[in-house]
Amino acid sequence: MSEDTKEENKNPVGTSNPVVTPSAPISRKKWLWDNFVSLGSALLLVLVIRSSVIEAFKIPSGSMIPTLLVGDQIFVNKFAYGLRVPFTDWIGEKPLYFFRTKEPARGDIIVFKYPEDPEIYFIKRIVAVPGDTVEMKNKVIYLNGKPYDRTPAPEAKLDEIFKSLQDSATEYPRDRMKVYLDKFDHTTGTIMLDSQSYFSLDMPSRTVPPGNYFVMGDNRDNSKDSRFWGYVPFDNIKGSAFVIWLSVWLEFDQKTFTFHPERIGTILH
Numbered sequence: 359m360s361e362d363t364k365e366e367n368k369n370p371v372g373t374s375n376p377v378v379t380p381s382a383p384i385s386r387k388k389w390l391w392d393n394f395v396s397l398g399s400a401l402l403l404v405l406v407i408r409s410s411v412i413e414a415f416k417i418p419s420g421s422m423i424p425t426l427l428v429g430d431q432i433f434v435n436k437f438a439y440g441l442r443v444p445f446t447d448w449i450g451e452k453p454l455y456f457f458r459t460k461e462p463a464r465g466d467i468i469v470f471k472y473p474e475d476p477e478i479y480f481i482k483r484i485v486a487v488p489g490d491t492v493e494m495k496n497k498v499i500y501l502n503g504k505p506y507d508r509t510p511a512p513e514a515k516l517d518e519i520f521k522s523l524q525d526s527a528t529e530y531p532r533d534r535m536k537v538y539l540d541k542f543d544h545t546t547g548t549i550m551l552d553s554q555s556y557f558s559l560d561m562p563s564r565t566v567p568p569g570n571y572f573v574m575g576d577n578r579d580n581s582k583d584s585r586f587w588g589y590v591p592f593d594n595i596k597g598s599a600f601v602i603w604l605s606v607w608l609e610f611d612q613k614t615f616t617f618h619p620e621r622i623g624t625i626l627h
Contacts, residue, residue: 420577429616432626462598468599486572491503509539601623
């Protein structure tokens, strides 16, 4: 007799159809408790991730044009500068960290609590870090006595920018706006200047104090930033913006709808 046959003969006679043993009925209380635990665990995980790892924000103003448009929705990396103890930035005055990974750098685009009103979030680019001296002459930023490395944006870049701004052509006419590429420590930022604006030509030299950062909007002539209200303490920083996941703007009162599918997935620099 073959081994296969021997194995078959071990099975009890008359069990060719599966036998189902009825399980004990689940009580309503246990069913409710199991679902509560499951949903609660999922919600807690989402909140932990939102508090310590990644969070979504929507851009409501044009202070970061051309890098960010009104209606861009972004993800912010809250793990960029260290692993936070969950919820400490929600219930306390400042976040606590399990450990710090790196310091914010020049060129980083950060979301932070506005120092003059912590209930409001701002988004700007870091221009100077603790210990830097920073000043502005004729709209050019001087860092530690030297101007930022700046080059005019190429035509292809200009075409892309002003195509995305076609709904705001009267506010940002191509013949008036000057677009430059500023080279930072690890990235190159795209900034815009209005050649007919005298919003802020010069700023006297100042030294960034320890634990603070000097920030500016990329739309230099349409940004309320460190030039006017001072520095951003590290404890106010929520994280570093890194990607656009959606770009849509709807204004019910003006019956306007703007959608930029080409911006979805754009990595921020």
